[in-house]
Amino acid sequence: MKISVIGCGYLGAVHAAAMAELGHEVVGIDVDERKIEALAAGRAPFFEPGLPEILTSAGASGRLSFSTDMADVKGATVHFIAVGTPQKAGSYSADLTYVDAAVDSLIPHLKSGDLVVGKSTVPVGTAARLADKVTSAVPGANLAWNPEFLREGFAVEDTISPDRLVYGVSPVAEVAEVSTNILNSVYAKALAEETPLVVxxxxxxxxxxxxxxxxxxxxxxxxxxxxxxxxxxxxxxxxxxxxxxxxxxxxxxxxxxxxxxxxxxxxxxxxxxxxxxxxxxxxxxxxxxxxxxxxxxxxxxxxxxxxxxxxxxxxxxxxxxxxxxxxxxxxxxxxxxxxxxxxxxxxxxxxxxxxxxxxxxxxxxxxxxxxxxxxxxxxxxxxxxxxxxxxxxxxxxxxxxxxxxxxxxxxxxxxxxxxxxxxxxxxxxxxxxxxxxx
Ligand SMILES: NC(=O)c1ccc[n+]([C@@H]2O[C@H](COP(=O)([O-])OP(=O)(O)OC[C@H]3O[C@@H](n4cnc5c(N)ncnc54)[C@H](O)[C@@H]3O)[C@@H](O)[C@H]2O)c1
CATH class of the missing domain: 3.40.50.720 (NAD(P)-binding Rossmann-like Domain)
Structure with missing residues (x-):
């Protein structure tokens, strides 16, 4: 699969490198130039056991690249959203500005048949709202939500061999089926190892x-x-x-x-x-x-x-x-x-x-x-x-x-x-x- 990962922090950098390690062609996008510079040079911008090794091996395979330019997602058909959802200043709510900004800047580069896959942890109701945004801007493009359960310190292992996979998919049956098939291809290795799946x-x-x-x-x-x-x-x-x-x-x-x-x-x-x-x-x-x-x-x-x-x-x-x-x-x-x-x-x-x-x-x-x-x-x-x-x-x-x-x-x-x-x-x-x- 050709994949983009938007947001290359603790979750996204590991996800991008692990997906490339699994054989996919991956571009990681982030607005943080220093982070992208480090990742592109094969250096982990934070400490996570096993990440330097897969950055090196996936980088050497030619399947992994990093960029600050959203236009570089062209060619990818699956786009993971892995940006932060921190606590909003002065409130207990989640700050969704990064998720919205990431989706908004991705939309001009989407084409029919693409799947946007949310990984960030978001308040219930966000996925349905973003699905409307994506499909109304780009007919034929869809959205799924695929929450991430990795543990820092074990992030590489947890991404390559998760203990379960969860896909939240569209209420429209045909769209749900297409999205599920795409995600099944992304996670083919884990599914072949009988990782439990909840759709x-x-x-x-x-x-x-x-x-x-x-x-x-x-x-x-x-x-x-x-x-x-x-x-x-x-x-x-x-x-x-x-x-x-x-x-x-x-x-x-x-x-x-x-x-x-x-x-x-x-x-x-x-x-x-x-x-x-x-x-x-x-x-x-x-x-x-x-x-x-x-x-x-x-x-x-x-x-x-x-x-x-x-x-x-x-x-x-x-x-x-x-x-x-x-x-x-x-x-x-x-x-x-x-x-x-x-x-x-x-x-x-x-x-x-x-x-x-x-x-x-x-x-x-x-x-x-x-x-x-x-x-x-x-x-x-x-x-x-x-x-x-x-x-x-x-x-x-x-x-x-x-x-x-x-x-x-x-x-x-x-x-x-x-x-x-x-x-x-x-x-x-x-x-x-x-x-x-x-
Ligand atoms: N860290 C974990 O262990 C973990 C586990 C499961 C779920 N999550 C969830 O994953 C999400 C990301 O968490 P994290 O720990 O990786 O956060 P993080 O702060 O380490 O990374 C977020 C990255 O997104 C980038 N970003 C922000 N806006 C962007 C934009 N518009 N376009 C491109 N990049 C942008 C930031 O520069 C940053 O590098 C959060 O919702 C978090 O709750 C994290």
Missing amino acids: TDYATAELVKVSANAFLATKISFINAIAEIAEVTGGNVTELADAIGFDARIGRRFLNAGIGFGGGCLPKDIRAFGARAEELGRGESLAFLKEVDSINLRRRQHVVDLVVDLLGGQAFNKRVAVLGLAFKPDSDDIRDSPALDIAVQLNGLGAIVTATDPEAIANASAKHPQLHFVPSVAEAVEQAEVVLLLTEWKEYRALLPADIEAGVGSKRIIDGRNVLDSATWRAAGWEYRAMGRP
Whole structure:
């Protein structure tokens, strides 16, 4: 297939390279010249395991190109829309200006028979509106919505071998059939491997994505709410999660208590879903998502309070080491990162925050130059009165007291992700605090 991918961020760049890797001929389009320059030179503009390799191999095959000029989509018949849908300033709703701008600038280059495929996460109702726009501007061109479920850190693997495919297609049967056949050709390899496929209407496809994220966010906030109760009762939320997780109806995944979720998806998606429900007159149906959000944000405050408490009531002029800035390991994405938020709050209280991260320092320092960034754990913990483990990178999970105790000012550690062995740290004389467990 000849494919264009409009928007080459965390989702689109991986999608473009993965589609080329699968044998399609792909052009990636973005308005960000620096990003396109890097991608065209075979360099990943952000950290994502496996992306450099497929950029190189797909680039060498001659099947992958990048451009800032929308006219370069000519020749492609399938056009994926992968631009951002961030939270609107001053509101909980999704900002659809990028999606509309992308579709508007694509329309002059569309021809009859082309299929526009939405991948961005959008409020329910968007696909039907855009389908009207596309078909009325270019008769014979159609639109489908194909939400994306990739996880940053596993994006390449998730794109090449997704755990399911969802197509939201036109209510007109013949159009639905043609669109489904086109998408089946795009995803022929995954379908041959028996990836589950759900072909449905636009609204359901849009709702599948936001419901999945709402469910995951709820699961995390559920266990963090239980952590709050464990904290005042002396319970152990990790053992509790193990015990309830043995029930197959509950499952153990996404039940790790800690400093909560962040990133470019879950926080803004649950807010936008709630805002859309209110517009639809069903605000009460998703009112619980506000609570999910509050529980999540409370965990960050809890850690800040804990630091102040450990420092004897005030953080001013105290040295604090922060290990981890990305919102999750194996990513350099700092969008709505709980780790970075905690670091910034402590800095606001006058603490001298020295932070490190294996991949996210460049992004974090561009956004928060007031923090002090260092490349290594050894430098970060130098003279620290308290050490905070906030993103569970593999190398931080493997930390042992002997690795850092020579440099610290005081042997105090807060394990914001519940990944260290408390007994080991206490045995080495550390004051060890975790989330929802003794
Ligand atoms: N990142 C993820 O893990 C993930 C997973 C599933 C779904 N999504 C959804 O995918 C969408 C994109 O997310 P992302 O994380 O890749 O965002 P991103 O901010 O990393 O990338 C968006 C890209 O779109 C480009 N862009 C904006 N307007 C454009 C235009 N008019 N024409 C061409 N390019 C334009 C931007 O320059 C940017 O490079 C969002 O709706 C998000 O919710 C993301």
